[in-house]
Amino acid sequence: MLITEYRLDLVIQALRAILPLAHPADTTLRYFFQDNRIGSNERALVAETVFGVLRHRLLLEHACESKGEAASDAAPSSAKVATPRRMALAYFVRFGGYNLREIEPVLKHGEKEWLATVKGVKVEELPLTVQAELPDWLVEKMRASYSDADILAIGRAMQQGAPLDIRVNTLLAKRDEVLQQLHEKKIEASATPYSPIGIRLKDKIPLNRDALFTEGKVEVQDEGSQLLGLLLAPKRNDMVVDFCAGAGGKTLMLSAQMNSQGRLYALDVSEKRLANLKPRLKRSGASNIQPMLIAHENDLKVKRLAGKIDRVLVDAPCSGLGTLRRNPDLKFRQSPGSIEELTRKQAAILASASRLLKKGGRLVYATCSILPEENQRIVEAFLAEHPDFTLKPAGDVLHQQKIALEMGDYLELRPQLHGTDGFFAAVLERTGS
Numbered sequence: 001m002l003i004t005e006y007r008l009d010l011v012i013q014a015l016r017a018i019l020p021l022a023h024p025a026d027t028t029l030r031y032f033f034q035d036n037r038i039g040s041n042e043r044a045l046v047a048e049t050v051f052g053v054l055r056h057r058l059l060l061e062h063a064c065e066s067k068g069e070a071a072s073d074a075a076p077s078s079a080k081v082a083t084p085r086r087m088a089l090a091y092f093v094r095f096g097g098y099n100l101r102e103i104e105p106v107l108k109h110g111e112k113e114w115l116a117t118v119k120g121v122k123v124e125e126l127p128l129t130v131q132a133e134l135p136d137w138l139v140e141k142m143r144a145s146y147s148d149a150d151i152l153a154i155g156r157a158m159q160q161g162a163p164l165d166i167r168v169n170t171l172l173a174k175r176d177e178v179l180q181q182l183h184e185k186k187i188e189a190s191a192t193p194y195s196p197i198g199i200r201l202k203d204k205i206p207l208n209r210d211a212l213f214t215e216g217k218v219e220v221q222d223e224g225s226q227l228l229g230l231l232l233a234p235k236r237n238d239m240v241v242d243f244c245a246g247a248g249g250k251t252l253m254l255s256a257q258m259n260s261q262g263r264l265y266a267l268d269v270s271e272k273r274l275a276n277l278k279p280r281l282k283r284s285g286a287s288n289i290q291p292m293l294i295a296h297e298n299d300l301k302v303k304r305l306a307g308k309i310d311r312v313l314v315d316a317p318c319s320g321l322g323t324l325r326r327n328p329d330l331k332f333r334q335s336p337g338s339i340e341e342l343t344r345k346q347a348a349i350l351a352s353a354s355r356l357l358k359k360g361g362r363l364v365y366a367t368c369s370i371l372p373e374e375n376q377r378i379v380e381a382f383l384a385e386h387p388d389f390t391l392k393p394a395g396d397v398l399h400q401q402k403i404a405l406e407m408g409d410y411l412e413l414r415p416q417l418h419g420t421d422g423f424f425a426a427v428l429e430r431t432g433s
């Protein structure tokens with residue numbers, strides 16, 4: 001798409017609103033689009049550039065601020081800062097697929113020469129943090145458990161965009177039928193490699209206007225997230241609790257696995273998120289779900305269910321660092337302090353949720369984080385304090401579910417290996433009373 005003064009100005013305005021990261025980038029962008037009625041081409045350009053800048057922010061800042069750049073030595077030092085304009089232009093030539101000639105008409109004096117140096121920056125000569133596009137504090141934390149090569153592989157994979165995965169609502173449709181309907185609509189789609197009810201779309205389409213979606217036959221859900229439901233494997237007449245149900249992404253899947261029989265409590269502390277479950281519930285045809293607002297993990301409503309539940313899913317509040325492909329701003333919005341706070345919450349939620357289980361019951365503790373402190377460390381500490389619980393190797397459960405995915409004790413998904421977001425899950429069984 002041609003970069004005109006008008007389009008560049010829109011991108012700059014959007015970056016000016018988003019880059020301070022006072023709020024999640026997608027929320028700020030939504031408000032930006034509400035306040036600025038612009039065409040669909042411009043919306044696509046703005047969204048792509050904003051998320052692209054966030055994905056490559058560290059390299060772009062390096063290119064904007066570099067003291068060594070020959071051409072801008074002539075420019076005043078105030079020009080050598082990562083202004084929204086410079087970030088946008090650097091993104092266009094470095095990652096956006098534009099050549100200098102194409103954007104020359106919108107350039108000011110000296111910018112063409114500076115952008116030529118941006119194109120020439122050799123990323124492999126830059127520090128690991130810039131190559132991996134991960135902030136210093138995060139790389140330092142990851143070094144406790146990952147090699148530099150692994151950190152780089154994770155960081156690079158997180159710089160890519162994520163595919164659009166959908167889950168077939170087996171209450172209303174079969175995967176083959178949905179695939180066929182998509183192909184008839186000339187939408188390129190294929191079965192996901194691991195989840196038997198997942199479909200990966202080649203391109204992002206406005207699915208919410210499609211009949212498959214409005215009729216409840218499909219929901220947007222990353223394949224990794226679908227695997228969490230498959231690990232929990234609730235049965236038809238089970239009593240099940242989705243402890244951190246949010247807007248019900250996983251609740252709806254669990255209900256379909258139960259063929260909408262038995263009882264499924266969808267708990268959350270957020271009234272707003274639970275309210276967002278309502279329209280999805282209506283579309284899905286599920287009738288065994290009971291949303292339940294709780295004040296905190298030790299709410300009396302939770303205590304009343306103690307010892308009565310067959311399966312519990314704890315999709316814990318987490319840093320979200322496994323979803324950087326979709327939410328690249330999270331790496332700048334989290335901090336060592338926020339991670340510490342989250343780990344305290346995760347441990348408390350897991351301890352409380354575990355009390356719901358009957359003997360022989362199963363709990364899946366899951367996060368979309370790649371940090372062991374939110375994952376393995378939480379589970380290890382829990383097991384040390386709860387001798388009545390046993391870790392069931394995730395690899396064994398997947399095998400029982402006939403899912404061709406080699407895993408050890410834990411489910412650990414990575415975009416560069418599995419094409420999913422980064423997910424962690426542990427299967428815990430209450431073996432004692």
Ligand SMILES: C[S@@+](CC[C@H](N)C(=O)[O-])C[C@H]1O[C@@H](n2cnc3c(N)ncnc32)[C@H](O)[C@@H]1O
Nearest residue numbers: 244245246248249250268269270297315316317
């Ligand atoms: C990772 S999100 C859940 C996403 C949801 N399971 C889905 O698939 O869409 C974590 C959820 O935990 C909720 N939460 C935070 N603290 C909680 C607590 N103490 N007890 C229960 N839920 C809590 C948050 O409101 C948030 O909706």
